[in-house]
Amino acid sequence: MQLELTPEQVRFQKTVRDFAATAIAPRALEIDASDRFPHDLVSAAAALRLLGVTVPSAAGGAGRDYVSYALAVEEVAAASATLGAILVVNNSLVAEVVHRFGTAGQKDAWLARLASGRAVGAFALSEAQAGTDAASQETAATAQGDGYVLRGCKVWVANGAAADVAVIFAASGAAAAGRGVSAFLVPLDRPGLTREATGDPLGVRGLGCVDLRLEDVEVPASALLAGPGRGFDVAKWALDGARVAIGAAALGVGRAAFDEALRHARTRETFGNPIGKYQAIQWQIADIATELDAARMLVLRAAAAKDVRERTTLEASMAKLAASEAAQRAADRAMRILASAGYRRGTAVERLLRDARALEIVAGTSEAQRMIIAARVAADPR
Numbered sequence: 001m002q003l004e005l006t007p008e009q010v011r012f013q014k015t016v017r018d019f020a021a022t023a024i025a026p027r028a029l030e031i032d033a034s035d036r037f038p039h040d041l042v043s044a045a046a047a048l049r050l051l052g053v054t055v056p057s058a059a060g061g062a063g064r065d066y067v068s069y070a071l072a073v074e075e076v077a078a079a080s081a082t083l084g085a086i087l088v089v090n091n092s093l094v095a096e097v098v099h100r101f102g103t104a105g106q107k108d109a110w111l112a113r114l115a116s117g118r119a120v121g122a123f124a125l126s127e128a129q130a131g132t133d134a135a136s137q138e139t140a141a142t143a144q145g146d147g148y149v150l151r152g153c154k155v156w157v158a159n160g161a162a163a164d165v166a167v168i169f170a171a172s173g174a175a176a177a178g179r180g181v182s183a184f185l186v187p188l189d190r191p192g193l194t195r196e197a198t199g200d201p202l203g204v205r206g207l208g209c210v211d212l213r214l215e216d217v218e219v220p221a222s223a224l225l226a227g228p229g230r231g232f233d234v235a236k237w238a239l240d241g242a243r244v245a246i247g248a249a250a251l252g253v254g255r256a257a258f259d260e261a262l263r264h265a266r267t268r269e270t271f272g273n274p275i276g277k278y279q280a281i282q283w284q285i286a287d288i289a290t291e292l293d294a295a296r297m298l299v300l301r302a303a304a305a306k307d308v309r310e311r312t313t314l315e316a317s318m319a320k321l322a323a324s325e326a327a328q329r330a331a332d333r334a335m336r337i338l339a340s341a342g343y344r345r346g347t348a349v350e351r352l353l354r355d356a357r358a359l360e361i362v363a364g365t366s367e368a369q370r371m372i373i374a375a376r377v378a379a380d381p382r
């Protein structure tokens, strides 16, 4: 098993780290405060080819491996979880999906645009009653003429405020256990499509989440991805990738919390000593570092598996579960170490705590990951 990064992966990681430190980090608090989608930073990320990282260069992407993509998302999210999540949606949930399942026409129309930042993508699976229970789709795709008519409402569509195109899921048949669900690639300027901001989110503010209302939206049959009734194959494959990448984003958030905790432990003095001299603080620092490194091993293992295998569901769910929970504990411990210094709006640690919470929910909650992991390990005990 290869545990060292290649020289090229290290070089790419450093390039993205420098970009994150100089271009993204100075904007993180403002993005959070304003809750505005950071169009300019998305364009800057596109210039570094971070919007279609694993899409082959011949198709307009950067042609890198999944490990490099995970490294990049961690670096970006360490500066801003919002920008990290924007990249994950565009890469894993849209560009990779179009590359894997799209027809030649869909690839020609969208892939190079998505990978270059000329178009932003979104992924519309969740509905008010269909979150963890995603199979309970009420959005309907009714066959009409040569195509379909879509009716329903999608919720929490990340990137939605800025998106030009979305992968939209709808029941095109009897939708029991995900059967009969189809995936469509739909330009968001179609008549009948309206978006409304999801509300005042707690974390990853600026992600542009919208509710997407579909009122008699006509789409041609050529908008289908992977064919009628294969929507859940598309969703599961896409979520495998997104879970690796959201795990990587969580590592970035956890690392930022660790940095804040360490800085405070070195500089804050009580009883004549920096608090980092006290074992109670040292053990928390040690636990944050160890849990993040353990989670990083799972994220990199899952990313490496994505590079060589079609399906990586078990590895991806383990990575997402471990990393998003490690990030939450890291942010919580950092808040404990900073105490009142972290407990103020507009400080990094309170934002990291809110962002870590969001990453636990996005791409499936911890309970959803545990259900997937338990089913897999019970079916194939090691």
Ligand SMILES: Cc1cc2nc3c(=O)[nH]c(=O)nc-3n(C[C@H](O)[C@H](O)[C@H](O)COP(=O)(O)OP(=O)(O)OC[C@H]3O[C@@H](n4cnc5c(N)ncnc54)[C@H](O)[C@@H]3O)c2cc1C
Binding pocket: 089, 123, 124, 125, 126, 128, 129, 130, 131, 132, 133, 155, 156, 157, 158, 159, 201, 203, 204, 207, 209, 358, 361, 362, 363, 364, 365, 366, 367, 368
């Ligand atoms: C910031 C953000 C961005 C998002 N972006 C997108 C997006 O781009 N596209 C998209 O389609 N969706 C998106 N979502 C939606 C997200 O995927 C769902 O919120 C998530 O899957 C959970 O669904 P839910 O909120 O309806 O919770 P529910 O499914 O109602 O679950 C409520 C609670 O019950 C638990 N639970 C549910 N069923 C079980 C069970 N069988 N056993 C044990 N526990 C259970 C859950 O883990 C959770 O704790 C986003 C959400 C957020 C917060």
